[in-house]
Amino acid sequence: MNKIPLIKPYIDFKDVATDFETIFDSGWFTKGNFIANFREKISEYTSAKYCFATTSATTALYACLKLLKIGVGDEVIVSDFSFPATANVVEEVGATTIFADVSLETFNMLPSELENKITSKTKAVIFVDAFGNLSGLDAIKKICKKSNLPLIEDAACAIGSSINGVKSGNISDLTCFSFHPRKLLTCGEGGAITTNNPDYAEKLEILLNHGATVQDGKFDFVEAGYNFRMTELQAAMGISQLKKLDQIVEERNEAKKEFDRQLLPLGFIPQEKTYTGIHNIQSLVYRVPENYSRDELIKFLREKGVESTIGTYCLSGLTYYSNKYDCICPSAKLLQEELITLPCFDQVESLKVCNLIREFMEE
The missing domain is CATH 3.90.1150.10 (Aspartate Aminotransferase, domain 1)
Incomplete structure (x- = not known):
């Protein structure tokens, strides 16, 4: 029987064979030229100033919450229609998840729901682009700006989507992508964070690299950071698909x-x-x-x-x-x-x- 799958990955081994050979010959599997190139290409594609490659959209979301120093006693308003990772990261940092209902037409967070859920304890909003659809994002962004709340866009599904020519990745304060095998662009696994905020970018650079930085010419660890880094092999896969x-x-x-x-x-x-x-x-x-x-x-x-x-x-x-x-x-x-x-x-x-x-x- 000829089976029909949900999706076929848009990549073939021949697309990356030469790059893989280069990586294996170099013996350099992390923090190399392919990662740097992938970050640059994502920034170019989305027009975001900064991009950081991660192990998944889940670790990307988690890093964003840690960046914002969200924890016990804080509330984060989350779209209620999503994969569990969207809310799980809120629980993992010790904050309280506040669920906002969604539209039966677009499947995205309702602006009225967000406005009704904001309290003095609200420290961020996670908007989910359901199945890559950006409907309602502009309205949510206006509410967040008015309330002085950081907007984290769970764009796990939204690479390639855009509003009036502005691509996902260049709309919200922080945007998190997924490159899971079912996504349009896959690295096997992987994710990315984009932002236009230089302060966020500086902190993410440290946070995603074990909390390490160079100060006065010396290597030091200034944060309790993480190894959420993508590999060179994954980056090579991502670069090949961005072209198409x-x-x-x-x-x-x-x-x-x-x-x-x-x-x-x-x-x-x-x-x-x-x-x-x-x-x-x-x-x-x-x-x-x-x-x-x-x-x-x-x-x-x-x-x-x-x-x-x-x-x-x-x-x-x-x-x-x-x-x-x-x-x-x-x-x-x-x-x-x-x-x-x-x-x-x-x-x-x-x-x-x-x-x-x-x-x-x-x-």
């Missing part, structure tokens, strides 16, 4: 148009984009029509050789968070129950997938 990232985004938008053409008449509801700009279509997600079981559809498709899965999670409804905070956001909960993620990549067999969905609905 805009093409990848264009191809995924074309694939989505075909799925929309076939699924919208069946009652499937797509994620809305409420801004002028590019949505990279990191994940192709739809709300399944009423009277049909999303979980049964996933099961049916998998039995037919088509990989599919849920959208993502209502964080406040997960066991750890519901036990601790007992405050579940209703829209995020509904989206967790209704959303399905379908395969999306260049030349995906959209007609086959949609015909199987029709078959399921007719049974």
Whole structure:
């Protein structure tokens, strides 16, 4: 059976073979020229002044909270519809997670929710670009600026997305990307932080390198820092894909148009984009029509050789968070129950997938 995966990585060994050989010949696997080049290329692509490569988006988010010295007694407002890492980092620094519900149309944090959740204890906001969609980010940014709150953008899914020509990575105070295997740009694993704030950049340079710096010509450790560094091999992978990232985004938008053409008449509801700009279509997600079981559809498709899965999670409804905070956001909960993620990549067999969905609905 010809199986259809959710995504096919946009990289082949031949893309990096020469670079890998160079790295192996040099014996220099970390903090070398490829990392420096990757950081520079991400900065160029996003137009952000500074970029720092990390081991994941999770460690990137954690480093941002430590940079801001957020800890016990502080509150961080978080989009409630995301992967658990978004809230887990808040818990790990000892702060209190405050969940903000999301729009049923865009799946992103509602500005009204943010305004209602801000207190004297609020020290930062983490906005999640759900599936790479930047809807509502500008409004959230204005609220944060008015309230003098740092805006951390969980852009794990948003590399390549932009608002009015301004790319994710150059919008918020701190932006965190992921280069996980399911992302449009993958380093196997990995992440990055971008910022335009020179003070943040200076501190991140130290924090991400074990707290080390050079003072008066001497190497010293001035912070309790971390080894959150990406490797040279990962950076080489990232550099090779950056060259074709805009093409990848264009191809995924074309694939989505075909799925929309076939699924919208069946009652499937797509994620809305409420801004002028590019949505990279990191994940192709739809709300399944009423009277049909999303979980049964996933099961049916998998039995037919088509990989599919849920959208993502209502964080406040997960066991750890519901036990601790007992405050579940209703829209995020509904989206967790209704959303399905379908395969999306260049030349995906959209007609086959949609015909199987029709078959399921007719049974």
